[in-house]
Amino acid sequence: MSEISHQSLPPGALEALQRPSNNGNRFTIRKLSDFDQGVLAVVRSQDTDPGALTHKFDLLCPRSGCGSIILKAGVGQWVESASVELDLTKEPLHPDLPALPTPPATVQWWLVTPSMMEFENIGFTRPVRQDVAAKSLKLLICAECDLGPLGWCEEGGSEFWLACSRVGYR
Numbered sequence: 776m777s778e779i780s781h782q783s784l785p786p787g788a789l790e791a792l793q794r795p796s797n798n799g800n801r802f803t804i805r806k807l808s809d810f811d812q813g814v815l816a817v818v819r820s821q822d823t824d825p826g827a828l829t830h831k832f833d834l835l836c837p838r839s840g841c842g843s844i845i846l847k848a849g850v851g852q853w854v855e856s857a858s859v860e861l862d863l864t865k866e867p868l869h870p871d872l873p874a875l876p877t878p879p880a881t882v883q884w885w886l887v888t889p890s891m892m893e894f895e896n897i898g899f900t901r902p903v904r905q906d907v908a909a910k911s912l913k914l915l916i917c918a919e920c921d922l923g924p925l926g927w928c929e930e931g932g933s934e935f936w937l938a939c940s941r942v943g944y945r
């Protein structure tokens with residue numbers, strides 16, 4: 776393409792051509808780290824309990840080019856509690872997944888209850904057992920592209936925990 780024909784393209788056309796075309800998602804996936812105020816920028820009071828905080832954006836798979844909707848706005852409850860070791864394999868972390876602090880350091884979660892029916896789309900791994908005393912955990916992953924772990928739940932449990940830093944916001 777010559778410089779001249781380049782310049783004759785309508786505004787925005789070049790960006791449109793350069794956009795990944797493998798799916799129809801046209802929205803930007805924002806990460807928690809994209810907000811100057813961090814989690815403060817994404818919370819609002821919960822409708823049913825003004826003392827509790829929820830997310831004012833839909834939660835998405837954080838992978839660029841995926842963005843599958845995981846949870847509708849207003850469903851998860853903000854909780855700060857002990858971190859959980861989710862990255863049990865030796866493989867390097869995907870660039871869209873920030874490392875979580877080592878327990879007992881705390882981390883911010885979106886807590887979803889009482890069942891997986893609250894989710895729009897979510898995938899689960901097979902149960903993983905961290906040690907003999909621990910309960911069996913299942914890891915939450917994107918239902919579309921398998922990116923994860925995004926969070927965890929206990930096998931057969933009614934609480935589903937998504938790491939605030941490991942989901943996208945729309």
Ligand SMILES: [Zn+2]
Pocket residue numbers: 836837838841842843917918919920921922
């Ligand atoms: Zn995905």
